[in-house]
Amino acid sequence: MSETKKFLFFNRKAPYGTIYAWESLEVVLISAAFEQDVSLAFMDDGVYQLVKGQDTKGIGMKNFSPTYAALGDYEITKIYVEKESLEERGLTLDDLQHLVWEDEDEDYAEKDSIRLVSRAELADVMAEQDVLFNF
Amino acid sequence: MSETKKFLFFNRKAPYGTIYAWESLEVVLISAAFEQDVSLAFMDDGVYQLVKGQDTKGIGMKNFSPTYAALGDYEITKIYVEKESLEERGLTLDDLQHLVWEDEDEDYAEKDSIRLVSRAELADVMAEQDVLFNF
């Protein structure tokens, strides 16, 4: 059982109201050390995790949103964001952080990590996975 | 501050999936000792708490639903059940326990505790209260 598995981490909860988003991100970072094929999906209220400009000073909690920008450094480059979830909430990709990774095979060219997908396309992504993580 | 207050205990969660319904009922029973003017409201998923025929053997949890039938003995006689919540869930009063109390002023005549109210009527009940309890 030492082959690589395809892991999809599902993010469906808003940040700060509950800790799931943050503790989920901690698992994602750890998983990078295991050299699996890791993807992240953001749907439903999970899309709120990626909204830029978060400032938690007033609620006295740690702002963990900068960590998403570091995912590329952990070689986590497939971040699926569901279109229907954005639209229902009146959000566009411009409201979200711009997440990138550097492709060492192409002279470290900077590439987008976020892939905007429809619900049907996300279903296809789910179907390809070996393990689905939920928090 | 020794006057009687009007207390309304709000029940909006289904039983067993979470403990709120049960621990809320424990507060209601305790409150009876304080001689306040106590009412209960069941709306949204809270109406499921009163469904008859609950049998928890298979999930290994305590069936606390018989306690509702004892509320009359605690002189808790005003139990408001919201009509819209029942209808949305395909329930009628016949699906619920028949809760009664004995009116000592009328030679212990048995009277219904449940009062079926519309959402607008429940809003009126809320408006009359001094304290709203939520769990």
Place this chain on the structure above:
Amino acid sequence: MSILHLVNKSPYENSNLNTASSIMKSDDMLLLIEDGVYGAVKSGKASAMIAGHKVSVLGPDLAARGISEDKLADGVEVIDYNGFVDLVETNDKVQSWL
């Protein structure tokens, strides 16, 4: 590569059943447990969401909530914890909608 979709919350309080039912593929299966079992009651409005899917419901959770099997939507299968284990085994993976 079929998925077992697990929903444990009431569809009247929470949107998980709605999301799950809208993303399921035709080979996938839906299992309702805990407060999720309310979604299988035929006379409730939410039962419209499960139409067209292969749906099972956990019997012990139904009984706890006082729902007799004749109240269920057509085609819903009632299973016990052993049947739950079988569904996890026969589908390729599990998606818990939390």
Place this chain on the structure above:
Amino acid sequence: MSILHLVNKSPYENSNLNTASSIMKSDDMLLLIEDGVYGAVKSGKASAMIAGHKVSVLGPDLAARGISEDKLADGVEVIDYNGFVDLVETNDKVQSWL
């Protein structure tokens, strides 16, 4: 006898805002805190639920979630924790929709 209605959950995941807004009387006030603040965003579908009500939203919770005040529905007032305390004082009682 006005009521301060407190909603702390996202209206996209949970039905509390829908229930609260449908039972509120004209003198009542609605305060959105925690994940409830998403209900005040003008471009979101859920903002239809708060139309016609007196609505406040907790600024520190807005900022934490990256929502600038110009994104809010018309008429929504932004308050801080001191303003929260004032609302509890000026209304006769509080209904927390949990």
Place this chain on the structure above:
Amino acid sequence: MKFTIQVNEGPYQHQSADSAYHFAKAALDKGHEIFRIFFYHDGVNNGTRLTTPPQDDRNIVVRWTELGQAHDIDMVLCVAAAQRRGIVDDGEAERNGKDATNIAPGFRISGLGQLVEGGIQSDRLIVFGD
């Protein structure tokens, strides 16, 4: 004005404990009185001294203890809820045969009547939960 505050959820998992704290602090700053903070359901987990949150995060339990001691607030953990969740003081340890305690300074364990009394004695009851 006199407030009673009820907290239904534990620290960190939900924001409730944070919101309740910030509300309590603002109320005190504005000169109001807090008659009692009643921790119910998983809220009793706010009263364990055994937490060690990350260095760069707030310490919710210590924050309660400090607020309570600074303003002499009655902070009550419901005994029935505490027994189910494993929050124990000396008396409970003795009564239930437990070999350790974990209650944090500034909290006490008592019955549900304390919540009802809060509803009677206070001008406002405000509940923070999930």
Place this chain on the structure above:
Amino acid sequence: MKFTIQVNEGPYQHQSADSAYHFAKAALDKGHEIFRIFFYHDGVNNGTRLTTPPQDDRNIVVRWTELGQAHDIDMVLCVAAAQRRGIVDDGEAERNGKDATNIAPGFRISGLGQLVEGGIQSDRLIVFGD
């Protein structure tokens, strides 16, 4: 078949811990193997020996301990989550300067890698939560 089970909520407040237990028991009865039960988020509160539930109710913690010992199951409490919630074993007490422990028999505290490993080593991962 080999399962890893993840539990995200504490005992009593949510049914998750009950559902996970009944699932685990059924899986074992059917001859499956449980590679690991990983307790995350408030799930770590399943691993305190200080609970005293009512006499007429199930004892969730003792039930886990007995199941784990009977079937030699690896029951892991996430260390980061345990620190936030105050679940402590001897090593954690020493490391974080705590004057008591509360971990129940049959549980151990370890890192998040144990969950990832569960995902790699098991045929199925199944999550119980809120």
